[in-house]
Amino acid sequence: GNSVTQMEGPVTLSEEAFLTINCTYTATGYPSLFWYVQYPGEGLQLLLKATKADDKGSNKGFEATYRKETTSFHLEKGSVQVSDSAVYFCALYAGSARQLTFGSGTQLTVLP
Amino acid sequence: EPEVTQTPSHQVTQMGQEVILRCVPISNHLYFYWYRQILGQKVEFLVSFYNNEISEKSEIFDDQFSVERPDGSNFTLKIRSTKLEDSAMYFCASTRTGGYETQYFGPGTRLLVL
Numbered sequence: 001g002n003s004v005t006q007m008e009g010p011v012t013l014s015e016e017a018f019l020t021i022n023c024t025y026t027a028t029g030y031p032s033l034f035w036y037v038q039y040p041g042e043g044l045q046l047l048l049k050a051t052k053a054d055d056k057g058s059n060k061g062f063e064a065t066y067r068k069e070t071t072s073f074h075l076e077k078g079s080v081q082v083s084d085s086a087v088y089f090c091a092l093y094a095g096s097a098r099q100l101t102f103g104s105g106t107q108l109t110v111l112p
Numbered sequence: 113e114p115e116v117t118q119t120p121s122h123q124v125t126q127m128g129q130e131v132i133l134r135c136v137p138i139s140n141h142l143y144f145y146w147y148r149q150i151l152g153q154k155v156e157f158l159v160s161f162y163n164n165e166i167s168e169k170s171e172i173f174d175d176q177f178s179v180e181r182p183d184g185s186n187f188t189l190k191i192r193s194t195k196l197e198d199s200a201m202y203f204c205a206s207t208r209t210g211g212y213e214t215q216y217f218g219p220g221t222r223l224l225v226l
Contacts, residue, residue: 032212043116043219044155044203051212089155093212098168099145100205100215102155 002027006090006103013080013110021075021106023064023090031092033057033066033073034100038087047075047088080110114138116218118204124224125194133189133221135204143210144187146179148172148200149220155203161187162210194225 007022025031035047035057048057053068062077073090090103117136125131137144146158160167161179178190187206191198201222205215 034214036217041219043118044205044217046214046216049214091155093215095211098210099157099160099170100147100155101157102147104154 002031002092002094002101004090004092004101004103007106008104009087010107010109013108015082015110015112016079017110019075019077019080019084019108021088021090021108023073023075023103025071025073025090025092027071027092027094027101029094031094033064034091034093035062035064035073035075036089036091036102038089038105040086044089080108082110082112084108085110116204116206116216118202118218118221120221121219122222122224124226127196127225128193131191131194131223133191133202133204133223135187135189135218136185137187137204137206138208138216139185141206141208141216143167143207144179144181145205145207145215146189147203147205147217149203150197150200158189160210167210191223194223196225199223199225 003026032051034049036044037047048059050057050066056065087105091100119134144161149155159169159173176192201220203220204218207213
């Protein structure tokens with residue numbers, strides 16, 4: 001079946017530090033890949049997505065590249081801000097399953 | 113910007129009671145989903161719904177669960193006889209065309225079963 005393995009947290013960084021959250025996946029077929037973010041007290045918001053190999057999704061300074069050869073979709077940001085503190089979820093959608101499969105989430109805390 | 117809304121935001125119930133969680137998907141969306149997240153665990157798919165019937169359901173979605181679109185705007189999840197292990201955050205999501213399109217999530221309902 002489909003699965004997403006995500007870097008365990010929590011992750012604590014200082015403001016302006018570089019962020020990487022690792023995500024690898026197992027899927028049948030050709031999944032679309034997503035990063036969702038959950039700010040405190042809020043629901044899941046789409047951060048970025050990529051629908052095919054070598055696509056790069058980007059939003060709000062975050063980037064992730066769909067790497068089919070390594071089955072990965074790592075999230076990066078060059079300089080994090082306190083306002084980036086949230087839980088980040090990697091997810092995939094594969095047509096065979098017709099549902100989103102999520103990773104376990106990574107709690108990020110950015111300190112001023 | 114249109115958004116998915118959910119009510120209530122929090123619900124506390126006694127074991128064995130019925131609960132109904134409500135969602136208002138984005139107005140021109142046609143595909144609806146429920147997911148849940150037990151505290152500290154992954155977000156898990158429960159069910160998808162299209163054209164007034166269930167499209168897919170997970171093993172979690174047993175006979176205690178049901179979904180309904182009672183009118184043109186609401187989408188509900190009913191748990192017939194709640195168990196302690198049903199305590200979780202329940203998320204509703206919707207998409208316009210289904211498939212690989214982005215799913216838009218509501219803020220969730222935190223259910224606590226005592």
